Amino acid sequence: MRGEREEKKGKGDKKKSFGRKKVCRFCADKTATIEYKDYNNLKYFITERGKIIPRRISGNCAGHQRVLALAVARARSIALLPFTSPGL
């Protein structure tokens, strides 16, 4: 697994770091492209409900998240990805 747990800081420190450090997948792997046609890869960035996973969770950088959001929007408009999934 990538990254290690960061050391907890002293009592006085307001900011505590939890969990592992998140790295933008697309920055880490320069060969990975974001394509609306490649909906199988985009699926990792949407929830079961079809919503886009926020970047505070996925760890994407701002630039790549924007590109990703555009790709998801395009995939949705040609019914490769759902806007929302029924039931649940």
Add this chain to the structure above:
Amino acid sequence: MMHEYETVVLLKPDVGDEPLNKMAQRIKSIVDTQGGKFLQLSNWGKKKLAYEIEKNQKAIYLHALYLGAPLLPKELERNLGISDDVLRYQTVALNRRVDPASREAKELETLKVIDETREEDIFSPRREESDEGFGGAGDDFDGGFDEENV
């Protein structure tokens, strides 16, 4: 000035091989008559839609790649809109100011309706398949709330 465009066309699932090829030829002829350069057309087959379109659960996907002036996609989409077999289309501009000589044109092949059933159900993406998925990321998220409470 030629720009590179791609258009995805969704056809009704019940069209046969003949209308499919007609549509392909029509797309090519529009690009040609409008002074564009037709590059390639690929058939993605019959796919299950992520949501119903006009009561159809499936659609035949065609993907066209071509060069042309900015008005060409407009004219193409106008024609697609007229056709009864077309459920939906989407054009994306890929590259600006492309030299036509730098792109190779592929011949139009005769297409067949490919029945392709989707390997996975799109409505329930299998999370465990992603080796580096967000399973662990949920912990981080909870951590975020703790952070605020400190």
